[in-house]
Amino acid sequence: MDLKQISMQIRRTILEMAHRAGSPHVGSSLSCVDILATLYFDTLRLDNWDERDIFILSKGHAASALYSTLALRGIVNEELLMGYHMNEGTLPAHLDRFAAKGVEVSAGSLGHGFNIGLGMAHGFKMKDSNRKVYAIIGDGESQEGSIWEGALFAPKLKLDNFTAIMDYNNLQGYGRATELCSFEPVADKWEAFGWYVIKADGHDHAELKAALDADSKGKPKMIIACTTKGKGVTFMEDKMEWHYFVVTDERRDRALEDLK
Amino acid sequence: MRNTFVDTIIDSCSERKDVFIISGDAGFGVFDDFQKSHPAQFINMGVAEQNMTSHAAGLALTDFKVFIYNIIPFVLYRNYEQVRNDICYQQLPVTLVGIGSGVTYAPGGMTHYSIEDIGIARTLPNLTVISPIDPVEARLAAEYALRSEGPVYVRLAKRGEPVMHARDTFDITVPQVIREGGHIAIVFHGTVSFDVMAAREQLLSEGIDVTLVSVPVVQPLNTEALFDILDGKKQVLCVEEHFENSGLGNIIAGHFAERRPSWSLRVMGIPYAFIHEVRTQSGMRGHYGICAEGIARAVKEL
Numbered sequence: 337m338d339l340k341q342i343s344m345q346i347r348r349t350i351l352e353m354a355h356r357a358g359s360p361h362v363g364s365s366l367s368c369v370d371i372l373a374t375l376y377f378d379t380l381r382l383d384n385w386d387e388r389d390i391f392i393l394s395k396g397h398a399a400s401a402l403y404s405t406l407a408l409r410g411i412v413n414e415e416l417l418m419g420y421h422m423n424e425g426t427l428p429a430h431l432d433r434f435a436a437k438g439v440e441v442s443a444g445s446l447g448h449g450f451n452i453g454l455g456m457a458h459g460f461k462m463k464d465s466n467r468k469v470y471a472i473i474g475d476g477e478s479q480e481g482s483i484w485e486g487a488l489f490a491p492k493l494k495l496d497n498f499t500a501i502m503d504y505n506n507l508q509g510y511g512r513a514t515e516l517c518s519f520e521p522v523a524d525k526w527e528a529f530g531w532y533v534i535k536a537d538g539h540d541h542a543e544l545k546a547a548l549d550a551d552s553k554g555k556p557k558m559i560i561a562c563t564t565k566g567k568g569v570t571f572m573e574d575k576m577e578w579h580y581f582v583v584t585d586e587r588r589d590r591a592l593e594d595l596k
Numbered sequence: 597m598r599n600t601f602v603d604t605i606i607d608s609c610s611e612r613k614d615v616f617i618i619s620g621d622a623g624f625g626v627f628d629d630f631q632k633s634h635p636a637q638f639i640n641m642g643v644a645e646q647n648m649t650s651h652a653a654g655l656a657l658t659d660f661k662v663f664i665y666n667i668i669p670f671v672l673y674r675n676y677e678q679v680r681n682d683i684c685y686q687q688l689p690v691t692l693v694g695i696g697s698g699v700t701y702a703p704g705g706m707t708h709y710s711i712e713d714i715g716i717a718r719t720l721p722n723l724t725v726i727s728p729i730d731p732v733e734a735r736l737a738a739e740y741a742l743r744s745e746g747p748v749y750v751r752l753a754k755r756g757e758p759v760m761h762a763r764d765t766f767d768i769t770v771p772q773v774i775r776e777g778g779h780i781a782i783v784f785h786g787t788v789s790f791d792v793m794a795a796r797e798q799l800l801s802e803g804i805d806v807t808l809v810s811v812p813v814v815q816p817l818n819t820e821a822l823f824d825i826l827d828g829k830k831q832v833l834c835v836e837e838h839f840e841n842s843g844l845g846n847i848i849a850g851h852f853a854e855r856r857p858s859w860s861l862r863v864m865g866i867p868y869a870f871i872h873e874v875r876t877q878s879g880m881r882g883h884y885g886i887c888a889e890g891i892a893r894a895v896k897e898l
Contacts, residue, residue: 433686441657442686445677451647452682455654462616462636463658482678485647 339541342408343373347568348595349404349417355583357421359429363566363578365401367538368393368472368503371561372405374544375470382411389467390456392441394449395474395503396431402439403427411438447480449473450500454486457498457556468497470548476508479517484529490556491530499548499557503538505565507576526558538563569594597787598626598695598755600731604738605663606630609637615742616655620648620666622695627665645670649678656688661742667701668694668710672749676716683747684720691741691748697727697786698837699871699880700753710751711866714814715842717749725815726768727751727844729789730760733812736768753787760789760810769813771822777805779830780895781859783822785811785844788835791881794888799895806895814844819851829859831898835891837881840865864894 337345346369354362376382380389393402403420406412416436419426427435430444443449453471460467477483490498502522506512513519527533532552536543538561547559565579566572569591583591602623609615609630619627619640631638641648645666652662664671671692672679683690694713701708717725726737726748734752741748760774771783775796784792789810796806809825811817826832834845845863852861866884873883881887885894 442681445681447646448650448678448682451650451678452654452657454647455651455656456658457654458651459655459658459660462660482646482650485644486650489641489644489647489651 339370339373339377342377343370343541344568344595345408346373346401346404348592349407350400351569351583351588351591351595353400353404353417353420355585355588356418358582359400359421360580360582361397361400361429362581362583363507363572363575364395364474365398366567366569366572367505367563367565368395368398368401369567370539370541371472371501371503371544372401374541374548376405376409378545379548380470382409387465387467390440390453390469392443392449392453392469392471393431394443394453394471395446395477396443396449397429399427399429399431402431403436406436406438412436446474446477447482450477451482451486453500454490454495454498457495458493460497461493461495466497468499470499470501472501472503474508475502475504475506475513475519478502478519478522479513487526487529487531494554495556496552496554499552499559501559501561503563504560505563507565507574507579509579510576523560531556531558533558533560535560535562537561539567597728597731597734597757598752601693601728601734601738601750601752602626602665604735605742608742609634612661612742613637614659614661615663616660617663617665618648618652620645620664620670622666622670645675646678649675650682652690653678653682653686653688656690662690663693663741664690665693665695667696667708668713668751669708672713672716680720684722687722687746689745689747691744691750693750693752695752695754697751697753699866699877700787702877702880703874706871709871711837712839712842713751714838714844717815718842718847722746723815724748724813725751726812727785727814728812729785729787729810730757732759732761732764733768733810736766737812740768751786757787758790760793770818771809771811771825773825774808774810777807779828780804780898781807781809781826781829781832782835782891782895783809783811783826783832783844783848784835785814786837788837788886791886791888791891792835795891795895798888798892804895811844814847817844817847819855822848823851823855823857826857826859832859832861833864833891833894833898834861835864835886837886838865839868841868862894862898864891
């Protein structure tokens with residue numbers, strides 16, 4: 337399977353999980369699938385588990401995307417997905433690091449995972465380890481003060497082993513980041529804080545790969561990945577309600593038509 | 597106490613390269629020498645408590661034993677959710693070293709008092725809470741924290757508190773009888789120790805002998821050991837520089853229904869209200885009765 341097919345498969349799994357569980361945040365999960373696919377099937381070094389690279393889904397409400405990716409990558413058992421968001425189940429709607437292998441950090445409240453990741457990158461640096469840390473943050477999440485506390489501090493530590501990827505779908509819980517606050521110029525802000533900033537199409541695997549591979553010149557890296565909420569399912573794309581709506585039988589059938 | 601605690605941690609750093617200390621721009625003079633001798637094991641992360649706390653969790657996930665040093669509002673209040681989600685929920689070996697317990701910083705104003713911290717810590721599963729009474733307990737608290745595989749919160753005042761314990765080694769998780777006495781017991785933790793001792797002296801001169809019990813580990817409370825010590829007593833007075841409604845006294849009262857002890861309990865602390873009055877620490881203690889005279893008076897009223 338190439339990254340396109342992998343992403344398609346992850347999207348289908350997300351749809352099936354949401355349909356089974358009646359769970360929300362489908363649009364948020366579909367938004368970051370291509371980034372996850374590129375990370376888990378290209379960038380991350382996972383073969384030696386004790387020395388693996390770390391991925392943190394700081395926007396923890398997109399947990400179903402991570403679970404689907406971990407299953408396809410063979411890190412968690414497919415069976416585990418059946419208990420997602422279920423009574424007496426296995427996997428909660430937001431991340432609990434004790435729930436499954438590969439869930440590196442418990443996250444769900446925004447503006448935590450990013451900063452934990454910076455701490456881990458700092459720890460690896462101090463141990464002279466070449467392990468790297470990657471974290472996906474949301475654009476809504478980027479309004480948290482803690483994100484900017486971390487942004488202010490990380491360049492001082494020269495954490496060039498840390499990469500944040502902003503899933504910039506410009507559609508958060510109740511509006512657009514660019515409309516509800518002075519979000520733009522967001523890339524300039526990160527640059528001014530001392531980060532190495534690259535913009536990429538968050539659904540273009542080649543662009544993502546190039547951005548992930550780029551030398552950050554001793555700085556922590558911020559990839560501003562422009563994405564579409566609900567990507568891949570026509571009737572969900574760029575629709576705020578898909579932060580909340582659940583996948584009914586009829587909607588699932590229509591969605592799977594798009595994901596063939 | 598503060599210096600004893602910090603020195604114990606610092607002393608461990610020559611052998612233990614996994615120990616790492618984070619200051620939130622606090623501790624003037626405390627880490628000056630340490631920064632020079634062990635620059636790789638210390639960082640000042642500035643005035644950014646949320647980041648500092650999550651960062652500590654991240655370091656702990658890469659097998660560092662992390663100590664966060666700040667005044668109590670900035671290790672427990674400002675960053676409550678980071679403590680809850682990143683440290684306690686994830687069960688990580690991070691120790692929160694909080695300075696300025698109770699009204700230590702009076703007349704600093706309410707923003708700088710820590711009179712509800714135990715109440716807050718009680719909402720955090722996995723968090724061990726230690727409130728030492730003297731430098732001996734402070735050292736044992738540091739040794740406990742260094743050994744601990746989970747989160748710890750240590751509630752300290754500042755420096756200069758006298759030694760109360762006759763022994764220098766014991767199990768800090770067990771309540772300790774500091775002085776044997778009669779059928780009235782004073783249970784306490786933290787820096788009210790000096791006033792408790794003074795009250796005992798005063799009472800002795802009046803022919804009243806009280807038992808003094810220190811409870812260094814407030815959470816999880818070793819209720820078995822505490823109720824064993826208090827078994828047969830008639831009256832127990834719990835004294836603390838903390839809100840009466842949510843500190844150790846309240847924790848003990850919570851065990852009454854199932855334990856049905858032989859003794860009655862009175863809790864002395866700070867009433868549940870914001871403090872607007874401008875007073876020094878001793879003025880504050882005098883006002884609330886958590887001073888030698890007040891404690892002695894309370895014992896006689898029991």
